[in-house]
Amino acid sequence: MAGAAVAATGSSGVPGEKVDWRLAAPLGLTYLAFFAAPFAILLGVSFYADSEQTRLGLDSWTKFYGDAFYLKVILDTLKLGVFAVVATTLLAYPLALVFRAASARAQRVLIFIILMPLLTSVVIRTFAWIVILAREGVINQTLIGLGITATPLNLLQTELGLVIALTQIEMPLMLLPLLTIMNQMDQNLIDASRALGASKWRTFFRVVLPLTLPGWIAGATLVFASATTAFISQSVIGGARLVYLPALIYQQVTVVYNWPFAAVASLTLLFTVLAGIMALGWLGRFAKTS
């Protein structure tokens, strides 16, 4: 995930430079033992046909992909990731433009505010959103108080409420790469565009957006991967009514004890996230600017 983000922003290593490969050995071996090997086991488990793991077969796969319910869970998970990316993007770009124009001191304050959510645990942030989104929560109290609505809105256990919460929770992941690249962009490019007769909007879409796309791709990759796998937020705010892949896996492992089926769901989640990242990476090829 992080690796993909770095690759998206474009690494500037010296080609052909000799680096001792053994520097990567500690992490490489750890990954081999604790990621690659379990992954191979997971793949193997998925080919058991029954929950007792006695018989080999493709039954778990055909059951998962043959059932409209599970396909909807995949689709909902993907949709949640896309919504989170869209929402964070729409909020992050304007803020990044403000950040760019701010003084160095204002930038430090902004960075602190942006990073603050990361200093609190996801669990606490998620429960805080329950207080805000609940039927008797802050939002509904305010709306009723202002007379905008007579009956409280259903925000908890809805996709909208979950997207709102995830947007706030994942925001730093979008902002940090975007702010970095936005700050590096040459002001003269914007001035040149304006002097050449381009409006502010045209300047944004023709100059700012293409030149900050690598930063956005890094941020979008992190947000997508993080939102689709956000087990705690999905379960606490989505509740039992909204089922996403992480909750499905948890249920299959700890309640149903169908490990082959859980393995299929896990691999599906992995490929779902991977597909999103690859789509973003493919977009990134249009943004080769340096």
Next chain:
Amino acid sequence: MQPALARQLLAPPLQIPPRVVAISMPMLAAPAVMTAQPLTLDGITHSYGGGLAVDNVTLEVKGGELVALLGPSGCGKTTLLRIVAGFIQQGNGKVTIDGRPIDTLPPNRREIGIVFQNYALFPHMTVAENIAYGLAARGESREVQAQRVAEMLATVQMGSFADRKPRQLSGGQQQRVALARALAMRPRILLLDEPFAALDKNLRLDMQIEIKRLQRQFALTAIMVTHDQDEAMAIADRIAVMSQGRIEQLGTPVQVYDEPATLFVNNFIGSSNLLNGKVEAAVDGGYRVALANGAVWTVFSKARFEPGQPVVVSVRPEQMLLADEPAPDRIPVTLKLSLPIGGELIHDVISQSADSLKVAIARRPGMASGGTGTAYCGLAGHARPALFPASNP
């Protein structure tokens, strides 16, 4: 316009070798008929936070004229340029083009072309896309864009580079594209922000000629910001020397070099020897000045000085000479160092009162040093030393 350039190319401080002049002569396709528009800055004042960056600057740039804003960093020249471009809204004052105020117009409505110090080419676009950018923003048809791009590429002799990305170009080529991009819009005014600072020395002269040529061909009123006096002298019709947000002197390159209005201008433009002295008496058209190191010089000046007033006399190194015989107007000096710099030999000499002086004399072939020992330093026949009141009495 014509005599102005002729003077530019012939004026002594320029020293453009005849070879380069010959290159600049062949003009390309006759320029479209355009009338150059005058630009007026009227009482421009701007401050950042506490400090005044631009202090009540008034400047009239005639149609088709190139004025250089010359000064050290922080003198307000860049702020002034950005005010004209519309990137900064000035606190006070008025900018007019051809009599019409432009202060309320956003940058994209001002029809002003800018060439930035770092060229600011859009890195994600090809050369052709860069040049077409402004035309597309203005809503020109694709045919008009393609035709104008081809025309501009030919004008800056970059025809074969249309599909390159800016990073594949050298500094000089990038600057040609930046010029083409600015000129493709047929701007009313051209602004040049330190246009030669990023170029190496050999390329600089070629680009100076190129810019001068294009500015003439497109009959553009232009302002160039620079901290390099050689650049300013080379291509400007007039130079506005700026210091601390004000224009210290506005004049032709020859005027600011030969008749600096203030000690600041004197020191900023060219190198000079500063000698302390005291006015002895007024003489016809000037003053007799007794220098601290013993010599007595007659210095012409239009300014008023009182007898006994402490003054600073400034002499350009090339207006001094070294002689073997003493005279009342010569300073006994000891030769320290001689540097053969191109066609000149620069002597570093020191007087008995420990003033260090630079004397530049034309170098004869084979001449490498002026020897060592004692000599007498005086004014050359054509010398026009300048007289200023001593700043710290």
